[in-house]
Amino acid sequence: MEYSVGKYHFSYHSQGEKTWGEEKVLLDESIDLTAGTPWHATGFTIEKLFDDALYAQFAKNVYSLLISRWQQAGLPVDYNFTLSRYHTVAEDFATHLKAVDKTKLLNISEFPVAVHLLEERISEICKTSLITKNPFDQQRVFHFRVIRPSKTDNNPLHRDIWLEDYDNCINLYIPIAGSNELTSLMMIPGSHTWPESKIERTVKGADINGIKYNVPAVTAIKGNFTMLRPSPNLNEVLVFSPYLIHGGSINSSKDDTRISIEIRLWKRSY
Template sequence: MSLPTNPASPDSSLPQLRVDGQPVPHRVEGRPAAAEDNTVLLSSDVDLSAQAPWATAGFAVVPGLPGGLQAALQAGLAELLREALRNVGCAVAPDFDISQYHRVIGDDAQRHLAVIAQTKAYELARLRVAPALLEALVSAACGQPVRAYNPNVQEAVFHLRIVRPHRADQNPLHRDAWLPRYRHALNIYLPVAGSTAQSSLALVPGSHHWPESAVERTAGGAIFHGVPYTVPGVLRPARPLELMRPNPGPDEVLVFSPYLLHGAAANLNPDATRVSLEMRFWRA
């Protein structure tokens, strides 16, 4: 589904969001959750950003894996996406540029969802580098030992996020921590292809310490620009929402708290799909 070209009208009940100073459309539907109080989720949860020099902002762009390892990781992730495309009947070459994913899939919703079903969760063994290397990188970034194992659901996985240009492929504005299985964690965003200042993940700095009353959200999964998602989404804010794209380079990694409000910003690249690695870590 393509995104509208203009933000929602000012008289709508939807938040008027800005990303790097530019207004963005954010059409969210869903049953409102019960009125929230001034509870701050991180006041009672494990805060893996608390000991980091970036604790106030809730995120940092840090150097990636050294010595060609990050490039090897990205090459392996690109091959996973080519594999997923072949599995749905797309005959892509071994050197197919995955930033051109949208040209192969187009607006074929069924085939796109079939790709997403494959890429939404992989066992860590499918990584081309040892998971311990990423665990060490994140541990150094946050100042305490972490591991890529989710004790909430007893699983160790990673995800590929695929966001086509000018389509509603990105999540609505949300906190991952609204889903209990993602509480007490720390996230990374690692660019694989098409990640630019016009497409990379957007977030609201410092919002991991905001009370729940700062936004009204959906009770369950939100419908964002007509697309259903499992995560709740922001319906209305109680304060202005100014998002930014930290935009890590290909040799960098964005580390951020899942309690930050993030998402919502479309891929505005003219002709490149954004592909990124998403992985979560918990206290070791």
């Protein structure tokens, strides 16, 4: 799979069986949480997250949570450590995996501010009442995504909906450190409305250079497409459809680890 963002060109090759999808649009069979919004056509938007005082509290609590979790993983960090320098203390993949294990599937009770404040803000953006509770398994979790420079820490291009428990939701990318035009999440605007027949993908989870991923990878796309790298600032949130093709976000910076929070919300049922 080859793709470009501006002057930067990327490629990967995934092993294993591949298939072209059926002539159907998955979003037509699902709850579309972009419907009725000004950004429905693109499938994503960047919005302010919290008021300044609340964000200051959020940022302080994020920092404490990350440092604590990294210390639990055995990383030599203290409360003066610069988050974007993570790659200097987790240079090898085994150390990185130990740290990742401590910063994924975190219970919503550990979210850096009262989660109802996040739910209310994203509900406002999506124009419908949302909750951070997956109806598939009742989980209420969030993750830190930590992408080191010039490493293979990122997922390949994919739709989240290809994993069975991520339908009918909306995704958030909240930048924490090192997120910029060289590191932030890549996506193809409008691809949430594409038929599956436009996309070739791996049948199972991707296998790229010996690294196995849970999610299937896009391996070819019929016709032309445009890849963007939206770059939200601190105290902004990138809100996007899980039906949108995204990922493939290699960290192209020379010396900054990109850290973001990943969390999903579903329509609230009363």
